[in-house]
Amino acid sequence: MPPKSKAAPKPKGADSSKQPTLTPSTSNTTPAVPATVAARSQLRYDDSRPHDAARLKAGLTGLPRDEQAAWISARFARTPAARTRLPPKAQRELWRQVNEASLPVRALRGGTKGSSWGRDRNGLDVGGYSVERFDEREARRARLTCLEVASRGFRERRERERKGLRDPATGEAVFVSEGEVDAERVRRGEMADLRRELYGTVQGSFALDPEWDDVIPIPQDEPEAALAAIAYPADYDEAISYLRAVMLKKEYSQRCLRLTETIIEMNPAHYTVWLYRASNVFALKLPIADELEWLNQVAFANLKNYQIWHHRHLLVDNLYPALAEKPDELARFAAAERDFLTQILVQDTKNYHVWSYRSYLVGKLGVWGSPEELKSIEGLIDDDVRNNSAWSHRFFLVFSDPAHTTPGLVATEPDPAVPQDITSREVEYAKEKISLAPQNQSPWNYLKGVLVKGRQKLSSVEEFTGGFVKGLGNKDGSEDVQSTHALDLLAEIYAEKGDKEKADLCLRRLGEKWDRIRVGYWEWRRKCLEEA
Amino acid sequence: MSEKSKTLPKELQLVASAHVKYIQSLDTRKDEYEYWLTEHLRLNGLYWGLTALHLLGHPEALPRTETIDFVLSCQHENGGFGAAPGHDAHMLSTVSAVQILAMIDAFDDLEARGKGKAQVGKYIANLQNRQTGTFAGDEWGEEDTRFLYGAFNALSLLGLLDLVDVDKAVDHVVACANFDGGYGVSPGAESHAGQIFTCVAALTIAGRKNLVDADRLGKWLSERQIAGGGLNGRPEKKEDVCYSWWVLSSLEMIGKTHWIDRDQLIAFILRCQDPENGGISDRPGDMVDVWHTLFGLTGLSLLEYPGLEPVDEVYCLPKSTTERILGK
Numbered sequence: 001m002p003p004k005s006k007a008a009p010k011p012k013g014a015d016s017s018k019q020p021t022l023t024p025s026t027s028n029t030t031p032a033v034p035a036t037v038a039a040r041s042q043l044r045y046d047d048s049r050p051h052d053a054a055r056l057k058a059g060l061t062g063l064p065r066d067e068q069a070a071w072i073s074a075r076f077a078r079t080p081a082a083r084t085r086l087p088p089k090a091q092r093e094l095w096r097q098v099n100e101a102s103l104p105v106r107a108l109r110g111g112t113k114g115s116s117w118g119r120d121r122n123g124l125d126v127g128g129y130s131v132e133r134f135d136e137r138e139a140r141r142a143r144l145t146c147l148e149v150a151s152r153g154f155r156e157r158r159e160r161e162r163k164g165l166r167d168p169a170t171g172e173a174v175f176v177s178e179g180e181v182d183a184e185r186v187r188r189g190e191m192a193d194l195r196r197e198l199y200g201t202v203q204g205s206f207a208l209d210p211e212w213d214d215v216i217p218i219p220q221d222e223p224e225a226a227l228a229a230i231a232y233p234a235d236y237d238e239a240i241s242y243l244r245a246v247m248l249k250k251e252y253s254q255r256c257l258r259l260t261e262t263i264i265e266m267n268p269a270h271y272t273v274w275l276y277r278a279s280n281v282f283a284l285k286l287p288i289a290d291e292l293e294w295l296n297q298v299a300f301a302n303l304k305n306y307q308i309w310h311h312r313h314l315l316v317d318n319l320y321p322a323l324a325e326k327p328d329e330l331a332r333f334a335a336a337e338r339d340f341l342t343q344i345l346v347q348d349t350k351n352y353h354v355w356s357y358r359s360y361l362v363g364k365l366g367v368w369g370s371p372e373e374l375k376s377i378e379g380l381i382d383d384d385v386r387n388n389s390a391w392s393h394r395f396f397l398v399f400s401d402p403a404h405t406t407p408g409l410v411a412t413e414p415d416p417a418v419p420q421d422i423t424s425r426e427v428e429y430a431k432e433k434i435s436l437a438p439q440n441q442s443p444w445n446y447l448k449g450v451l452v453k454g455r456q457k458l459s460s461v462e463e464f465t466g467g468f469v470k471g472l473g474n475k476d477g478s479e480d481v482q483s484t485h486a487l488d489l490l491a492e493i494y495a496e497k498g499d500k501e502k503a504d505l506c507l508r509r510l511g512e513k514w515d516r517i518r519v520g521y522w523e524w525r526r527k528c529l530e531e532a
Numbered sequence: 533m534s535e536k537s538k539t540l541p542k543e544l545q546l547v548a549s550a551h552v553k554y555i556q557s558l559d560t561r562k563d564e565y566e567y568w569l570t571e572h573l574r575l576n577g578l579y580w581g582l583t584a585l586h587l588l589g590h591p592e593a594l595p596r597t598e599t600i601d602f603v604l605s606c607q608h609e610n611g612g613f614g615a616a617p618g619h620d621a622h623m624l625s626t627v628s629a630v631q632i633l634a635m636i637d638a639f640d641d642l643e644a645r646g647k648g649k650a651q652v653g654k655y656i657a658n659l660q661n662r663q664t665g666t667f668a669g670d671e672w673g674e675e676d677t678r679f680l681y682g683a684f685n686a687l688s689l690l691g692l693l694d695l696v697d698v699d700k701a702v703d704h705v706v707a708c709a710n711f712d713g714g715y716g717v718s719p720g721a722e723s724h725a726g727q728i729f730t731c732v733a734a735l736t737i738a739g740r741k742n743l744v745d746a747d748r749l750g751k752w753l754s755e756r757q758i759a760g761g762g763l764n765g766r767p768e769k770k771e772d773v774c775y776s777w778w779v780l781s782s783l784e785m786i787g788k789t790h791w792i793d794r795d796q797l798i799a800f801i802l803r804c805q806d807p808e809n810g811g812i813s814d815r816p817g818d819m820v821d822v823w824h825t826l827f828g829l830t831g832l833s834l835l836e837y838p839g840l841e842p843v844d845e846v847y848c849l850p851k852s853t854t855e856r857i858l859g860k
Contacts, residue, residue: 244618271572272620275672310674350769352717352724359720388767392722395711400720411711411720412745441755441767449711517761521754521791 037134038117038127048107050074074103121200137198144194147187154184158213184210204238211255217241218248239263247276252283264298274307278314288319296340300347309353313360320364334365338376345380355389359396368401385433391442398426399453414455423454431464438468438483448489458493465489473505484515495529503529544802546832547810548839551825552590554810555581558822574616575606579628580826586635586850587829587841600638603629604646611651612670623659623669626652627682634689635853653692656683665700676717677708681730684737685847689857698738705731706743713748725756725765725778732782733846741785750788753779761796762815772814773804773824776831777848784834784845794835801828 034040046053051071054063063071076083077098083091098105117127120137129137160167160174167174188208195201206212219241239262246256260277263270281291292315299308323330341358345351367373374397380390399405399418406417430447434440451458468486471478481487487506494503504526511522558581578599585593606613606629612621613629630652633642642649659668659679667679680701687693707719708731714723715731728749735741756763756779762771763779776797783789803816804824811820812828833843842851 269572271615271622275670278672313674314672350766352722356717356721359718363720386768388769389722392710392712392716396720399711410707410709412709412713412748445712445752445767452711517757517759517793517796518754518791520793521751521788524788524791 033131035130036128037131038125040131041127045108048104050103069097070101070103073097073101074107077103077105078107121196121198140194140198144191144198147191147194151184151187151191154180154187154210155213158210162214181210202234204234206238206242212242215242215245218244236263236266239266243273243276247272252280254284256280257284257286261294268298268302268305269307271307274311278311281315282318288315291315299344303344303348303351306353309357312357316361316364323365330365334361334367334370335372337361338372342376342379349380349384349387350389352389355393359393362397363400366402368397369403373397381433385437386440386442388442391446395446395449398422399449411449412452415453416455418454420454423450423456426450426454427456427461431461434483438486440483441485444483444485444489458489458496461489462493465493469506472509479509481509481514484510487514491525495532500529500532544799546802546837546839547805547807548588550807550810551805551812551829552585552588552593552810554806554820555585555822555825556593572615572619575603575613575625575632576615576628577822578602579632580822582632582635583843583849584822584826584829586853587833587843589839589841591636596636596638599632599636600641600645603632603638604641607646609647611647611653611655613652621655621670623656623667623679623682626656627686630686630689631847631849634857635849637856639690649690649692653687653690653695656687657692657695659683660696660701662697662700665697665702665704667701677705677715677727677730677734678717680705681734681737684734688737689847693737702735702738702740702743705734709745713745713752722766723752725753725763725775725782728753729778729782732785736785736846744786746786746788750783750786750791753783753788754791757792757797761793761800763792763797770815771800773801773812773831774814774827776801777827777834780831780834781845781848789834798832798835798837801831804828 034043051063051067051074054067055071060068060071073094076086076094083094086094097103117125117129120126126134126137154176157167157174157176157180159165161176165174166172185208188210192203192208195203206217217238219237239259242259243263246259257277257280260273260280263273264277267273280286281288292312295308295312295315299305299312302308319333323333341354341361344354348354362368362373374394377390377394377397380387381394384390395411399411399415404417404419404422406415409415427447427450430443430450433443434447447461448458450456451460465486468482469490470480472481472487473479487510491503491506491510494500494506507522507526507529511519511526515522558577578594582591582594582599585591603613605617606615606619606625608614608621610621611626612623613626614621615625619625633639639649642652659670660666660683661668661675666675666677667683668675669679683696684693684698684701687695705715708715708717708721708727710716710723712723714725715728716722716724717727721727732741732744732749735743755767756765756775758764758771760771762773763775764771765775765778780789780792780797783791800816801812804812804814804818805828806813806820809820810825811822812825813820814824829840830843830848833840834845843849844851844854847854
């Protein structure tokens with residue numbers, strides 16, 4: 001213990017806010033106010049070691065005598081181990097000199113080589129901050145710490161409430177109110193902002209939501225060096241991790257429903273999330289009408305997605321038993337679905353999933369004979385006579401209608417149950433549409449299909465078909481074929497009537513000129529004709 | 533067949549090595565948004581890429597051990613495979629898994645380290661609805677002839693086709709036949725080339741190809757070729773390279789491949805390549821992807837384009853694989 005001196009040594013750093021004390025002949029040329037906190041620390045360091053800088057520059061022997069003595073004394077003053085070697089008289093002399101020169105008794109440790117200030121969110125050294133900016137930063141950090149403490153308090157209360165424990169301070173049962181949860185939500189928002197400002201960390205919205213505290217997300221677990229390893233954007237990854245967790249424990253709740261909606265928004269093609277959503281809807285017994293309303297919007301936004309239609313399928317399957325008992329409601333539902341399908345087909349007239357759902361719906365609700373359904377399809381064909389999906393659906397409507405067809409027959413089989421007037425009606429319809437655009441596959445396929453179903457001979461439409469082919473085989477340029485499909489059917493008609501020569505002419509001209517790309521097929525037909 | 537390629541303009545050739553590089557690069561595309569959005573297709577994607585590599589004559593281009601490890605990591609206790617680790621089991625990814633293991637001759641690993649062939653067979657068989665003969669994709673019950681075909685494909689490769697009611701399934705396929713000669717996804721649904729492939733291939737595997745009206749179907753299929761040489765999937769739709777598989781393999785199965793114009797189709801497929809970076813797209817100028825790359829190559833293989841391994845038109849696997857396993 002050094003003997004008490006008359007003048008107490010200056011506490012280190014006490015004058016940091018004022019001008020730094022410059023001991024005599026220090027070789028520091030520090031400015032009056034440090035530009036950065038790093039410079040300020042350097043200043044404080046140098047202050048506590050008044051002659052260090054000079055000594056480093058000149059060496060001990062290079063210093064003037066009084067500075068030498070001062071440096072040595074200062075070193076003794078701050079190094080108790082060294083002092084113990086001095087005899088008491090020398091120690092008294094030492095302290096006399098220390099007090100006279102007001103040398104610091106303690107010195108700051110560490111150098112300023114390399115920064116220990118850390119880096120901010122932009123990667124810049126915090127040591128390069130001005131004092132003012134640094135103080136601002138420190139204030140934010142202090143605020144973040146306070147918030148963290150409060151947040152921890154909230155989580156503890158939540159835990160206590162969950163476990164049924166009592167508040168240690170008041171001895172009462174713990175109840176976490178909505179207000180507290182809201183406050184926590186706000187708090188976490190502020191914490192996330194601060195963390196982002198200070199450290200650049202970005203936090204997922206689920207981690208911020210107190211509603212999800214009890215769920216531990218399950219991150220993607222892939223084998224080492226997975227063959228097809230990928231890095232996910234953080235939001236999506238987080239949401240999927242939460243999905244895994246709740247699916248594992250088979251939770252069905254409003255928050256899970258919202259979770260599925262979030263994921264569907266980010267990736268509507270994700271197969272499993274749709275199935276899980278359906279589970280939630282059914283488990284919570286939510287009104288199917290509401291879910292359909294939501295689904296309609298998603299369908300418009302994602303026309304190429306097929307999960308949407310399977311989801312709809314599941315919903316209708318679930319809804320049907322209730323509808324089946326009330327014919328009025330069933331009719332209303334059918335009409336509402338038809339409206340929606342019409343709207344969505346405007347966007348994508350041939351969407352296979354939509355049409356596939358439509359035929360399921362017709363079968364499920366039993367509306368084959370519905371004039372509205374037929375009219376709706378006719379409308380689509382009016383819009384685009386080449387819409388093969390619409391033609392296909394019409395065939396299904398007419399020739400699978402249990403009211404006038406034999407159940408269990410395949411589409412290609414003739415059906416004695418089909419009334420003559422229906423067959424005629426369909427033939428006329430096909431002819432009408434063919435006339436609008438003769439080079440159009442769909443109505444020709446339809447026509448043939450109807451004739452087979454209705455057990456009519458192909459030659460019953462010979463005159464009509466022949467109208468699209470003029471001057472066949474003429475070499476003077478008067479040969480005119482308005483429709484290759486007509487020419488094809490004509491060949492079949494002639495074959496049916498036994499006129500091989502005419503049939504062969506049709507086929508030959510198709511392969512030679514009118515449909516050259518399919519010459520392989522036409523030649524095969526000619527060969528079959530020959531062999532028949 | 534080399535005379536065929538001579539009729540093509542010189543710059544229109546198959547850029548095989550670019551395609552190999554493209555496929556190899558697929559598992560490194562971590563920064564591509566589209567890649568993580570299709571996580572639920574990952575095992576399928578692996579099958580598409582690997583088959584393409586085999587057809588290009590580079591089966592070693594993806595590391596065999598890692599492939600097996602990855603595939604097995606997708607397997608569940610019930611024997612089924614998910615699309616990626618942690619994904620629920622599904623018929624489609626299970627079929628892809630079986631096809632991959634068949635290609636790289638790893639059924640032994642399935643026995644030793646996986647849940648074994650029998651368990652896989654059981655998973656698939658359980659997805660059949662014994663009343664209707666149809667197959668669901670998973671326990672949720674969506675039914676589609678794709679799943680029926682997939683089941684037949686995988687089970688026959690595993691030698692376990694007798695686990696299912698083949699006759700009932702065949703009846704269902706027949707019920708999907710349409711008035712225009714094609715097949716749809718379910719009875720009454722519109723004829724679609726993709727569905728046609730699954731129906732005809734399923735009937736072929738079941739030994740019931742005779743139930744197909746080959747003439748009528750062949751005609752419908754031949755009409756898929758449009759002026760540009762490419763094939764579409766339904767009347768009045770746009771051409772798309774993937775129909776080079778669905779339509780062409782169906783034609784091949786019923787023996788009517790010569791009913792389309794081969795040169796024009798070859799030219800179309802080659803125009804859909806990205807000659808610099810590799811890969812094939814749905815039509816010329818669009819973005820490439822591994823699905824269209826595979827089906828462009830299978831189309832070219834069926835058309836006997838030089839330099840490609842022959843593809844099995846029923847299984848969409850290299851013929852060398854199906855010959856080895858089925859002794860065809």
